[in-house]
Amino acid sequence: MNKNHSGHYSVGMIAAVLISLSAVCPFASIHAAPSAVQENNLSSAPNHNESFQVPSTESMSPVVPPVSPGDVSSKPPTQQQGVPDEVKQTATDTVQSLSSQPPFASWKDAELSYHPLGPGTHSWLVQVNHAGEYIGYLIIGSDSNGAYQLNEYGNGPGGPYSMDVLRQSLKTLTETEFSSTDKLQITPMYEEPLLAYWLVRSSTGSQIGIDAVTGDPLPVEVADGSWKHKLQNNAISLSIPFLKTQAQAVTVSSEPFDPYDDLGWLQPKHKLSIHNTSQFMDILSNSQRMIFSATSINFAFGGPLSISGYQAWISPDHPSEPILYALTYHNGLSRFVPLQRLLSHGEFLHL
Structure with missing residues (x-):
């Protein structure tokens, strides 16, 4: 062709x-x-x-x-x-x-x-x-x-x-x-x-x-x-060269779930205050099941996304600055997406 x-x-x-x-x-x-x-x-x-x-x-x-x-x-x-x-x-x-x-x-x-x-x-x-x-x-x-x-x-x-x-x-x-x-x-x-x-x-x-x-x-x-x-204009670019990073063990906080099975997360009181990597890791360890939503542009993420864990990538030159990929599931697929892009364009809520 x-x-x-x-x-x-x-x-x-x-x-x-x-x-x-x-x-x-x-x-x-x-x-x-x-x-x-x-x-x-x-x-x-x-x-x-x-x-x-x-x-x-x-x-x-x-x-x-x-x-x-x-x-x-x-x-x-x-x-x-x-x-x-x-x-x-x-x-x-x-x-x-x-x-x-x-x-x-x-x-x-x-x-x-x-x-x-x-x-x-x-x-x-x-x-x-x-x-x-x-x-x-x-x-x-x-x-x-x-x-x-x-x-x-x-x-x-x-x-x-x-x-x-x-x-x-x-x-x-x-x-x-x-x-x-x-x-x-x-x-x-x-x-x-x-x-x-x-x-x-x-x-x-x-x-x-x-x-x-x-x-x-x-x-x-x-x-x-x-x-x-x-799109919001506060996108955060990665400052650490990705080629130098190494994948760490996958952290799983919950079993796969569908955000549409329980729409309770849509209530304003379920909104989480997450603005950086550290807050994400801390809150996920307690909340376990988390939803990411970008409201009117959820389609740009394949969302809303059920967040069930993450995988960190660490550079030997910057061990204290991990690059995180949030874990979400879709029909048997484990999908990992950059946390920084989620932080830039939407919000997190808990079930």
């Missing part, structure tokens, strides 16, 4: 194709072992995202000339050849450090596949695979200074950008949002603070965002970017 000048892949479809289609991956895969990147080998995506396939020309009306499934793995599109050395180094060091902790023991001999995320290629999805099975993911992005940081990571099934989830969502949207003859541009996107989604544009001019984890349609303000004015 070729890439057009705007950097998106164009996928022509009709409803019948969506029902029977095994997967159409809008971004190419570059596979690598943790120690080396096979940059000239574009192969099928890991099991988590199924295989990269293209419908036959009889069942699609592509905007760009179609290619047969046999041609897909011949060569990556020009814009996607190679992965930045900094991304590879960050991914390799992160996986090596995490694999020293029991929950991530299976990551030790994992293979990594790299997928660029829009807009641009400032963020990368790194899928972690072991023995041919998807076991986790990293999302690596660059900060305002161009240095790569670990935006989030997860252990287990159900990670973001699943082709199964996308296909099911598109089947539903074909019945409600799009014409069955629309040509769609589907682009994997990742934006701060923690917004992972597919941007779907129709040939008729309509567009919609689809949550890359749940497959749920996102507010219309996501597709046009107008939601960003709701």
